[in-house]
Amino acid sequence: MQGLCGWFGERADVFLSTTINGVDAKGRVSVPADFRAVVRGGPFDGIIVWPSFDGPYLEGGGQALLERYQALIEDMDPYDDARIAFERAIFGAAKPLAFDANGRVTLPKELSDHAGLDGKATFVGLGSRFEIWAPEGYEEHKRSAQAFARDNKRSLRPGARPGGAA
Amino acid sequence: MQGLCGWFGERADVFLSTTINGVDAKGRVSVPADFRAVVRGGPFDGIIVWPSFDGPYLEGGGQALLERYQALIEDMDPYDDARIAFERAIFGAAKPLAFDANGRVTLPKELSDHAGLDGKATFVGLGSRFEIWAPEGYEEHKRSAQAFARDNKRSLRPGARPGGAA
DNA sequence: TGGTTAACTATGGGATAACATGGGATTTCG
């Protein structure tokens, strides 16, 4: 297990950096080799991807990420409305995508539609998970995210955060 | 409890994603291949389905799920009203549906009536269990679930647990 | 150090197998 302290150990077990890869006519896209290395060795040789319920992009990770979500959800009250909603929004829409021999996955139409992918896909590493965007959409999102970070940089001080998100 | 780390076999050992399959005139419906793979190897080659007491849809899973519910219910007080209600609602109405040679099951009329199925059925994977909806009903429900998840996303923070999760 | 080789990544196309689905035949039960 890697923990946050292992980021710079023998190998980085986190998704890092941004890559643009092509999506062919069959919906196939090469997962960046760095990302494949993160999930390599796990019991499921592939990634798990679902549409973000927060915008026109996809969220993904290895099986470990999904297990973390599962653990979080199972800690909630069985009849909590939020629990039901998360279950349906995440598990109901998540697709396990296995790597082919060349490290590609096939994106189902629902997923590429949700992200508005058309020929190109941007993989964005975010530590324990990653996102998949249409390149134009990501550029725009990045600009506004940078502006937001600039305007709120004071909130990123060690003492300022209660939970410490990734 | 079987541990989060055992949930994934060679493939993902959880019910995931959403599939719409046809229900023919005989009441037969193909169980999604991914779902069949989850229960494969279990003692009963099929699924167990019962009407939800929470809405016009069906709940289901493999035999392992039923055994889990049984354990939960047996922990309750023998004369607890809730226990009796659960026993009747789940065990009293649950039907074991065996796969035919092509991976289909035949839905009894009580079940398809309860879900209002008419020609199509939506299978929704929810981790350890799944649901079966009439497609139109699920679409409507999904939208509200996604909106709820978006508005409450702060209560789901995988990055918030430093030591946890595999 | 310079040139050559080898390995890996990303990509394209075609063959193959699996899945979902329809119809018919046979059995079982009332």
Next chain:
DNA sequence: CGAAATCCCATGTTATCCCATAGTTAACCA
């Protein structure tokens, strides 16, 4: 004997696997 459920086989479509190619990076040897 009739109705209904189960089993068996056929078919179109979709997804999966397997091959080949090109550009790049890393390794290796002279």
